[in-house]
Amino acid sequence: MGNGLSRAVGTTILTSLNEIFGTNMSQTQLKYGMLNTLYPNFMVYTADTSNRHVWRKRTLRYAGWLLTSEVDFNPPHAGHPFPAKNFKKWLRWLTWLQVMPPANATVTVNDVVVRTAPAEAIMSTLKAALEDPAQAPVSFSWTEGPTLAVTVMRAPGNYSISVTSLKEIDITNAHDDDEDDL
Numbered sequence: 001m002g003n004g005l006s007r008a009v010g011t012t013i014l015t016s017l018n019e020i021f022g023t024n025m026s027q028t029q030l031k032y033g034m035l036n037t038l039y040p041n042f043m044v045y046t047a048d049t050s051n052r053h054v055w056r057k058r059t060l061r062y063a064g065w066l067l068t069s070e071v072d073f074n075p076p077h078a079g080h081p082f083p084a085k086n087f088k089k090w091l092r093w094l095t096w097l098q099v100m101p102p103a104n105a106t107v108t109v110n111d112v113v114v115r116t117a118p119a120e121a122i123m124s125t126l127k128a129a130l131e132d133p134a135q136a137p138v139s140f141s142w143t144e145g146p147t148l149a150v151t152v153m154r155a156p157g158n159y160s161i162s163v164t165s166l167k168e169i170d171i172t173n174a175h176d177d178d179e180d181d182l
Contacts, residue, residue, distance in 0.1 A: 013090050014140050020068060021129070021138040028067065032130040035066055042066075043127045045120040060119040061094040063126070093165070097122075097148075105148040110155065118150040122161055125152040129159040 020028050036042045041054075043063050049055045056062060068087075098119040105118045114121070129138045139160040149164040 014142050016068070017140045018137075021126075021140065023137075025129075025135045025137050029130050029135060031067060043123050043130075045117070045123045047117060047120075059095070060098045060123055061091050063123060064094045065091055094119075097163075100148060105150060108149070108151040110153055118148065118163075121150050121152050122163075125154045125159055125161055128154045132156055132159075 032042075039057055041058055044058055046055060046058045098117075100118050102115050102117050107114050107116050107118055107121045109116070109121055109125075126138065129136060134157050136157040136159055141160070141162040143162075143164050144166070145164040146166070147164070148166055149162075151160075151162040153160045
């Protein structure tokens with residue numbers, strides 16, 4: 001699998017994300033409020049890795065794990081009736097996205113190209129949407145391409161996150177034996 005997502009896994013995850021940040025946004029905001037109370041720096045991006053324990057709790061992967069732990073990322077025809085396999089792939093992909101240097105990606109925020117980390121743009125957009133009292137949904141889209149690109153829109157009532165991820169064959173050091181590396 002490497003660090004890429006297959007099209008089937010990506011599509012399944014998108015459906016789940018659009019549901020929890022769309023039709024179930026009020027419940028997701030309640031969950032976010034509880035998590036923010038437990039973890040005061042929840043979803044506050046930092047690139048400082050000097051204290052790995054602190055850094056880990058401020059990553060996109062950690063936020064994804066806590067916010068979506070009950071979501072079934074498994075299509076009904078996948079052959080195994082539990083979300084763990086695709087959920088682990090998705091968390092691994094979030095880790096890859098988290099450590100992606102800004103120079104290796106194109107990040108666009110509100111139609112302006114910025115030099116920020118892809119994970120920071122995503123986390124800031126999700127945080128803004130989760131703190132929006134209007135309970136505006138976040139629209140997610142994902143495609144594959146030759147380079148990493150993250151495009152976000154964040155304005156009160158209008159939130160979207162679009163990721164063009166590298167194809168697995170375009171990722172250096174990709175390998176197939178990392179299924180259980182978590």
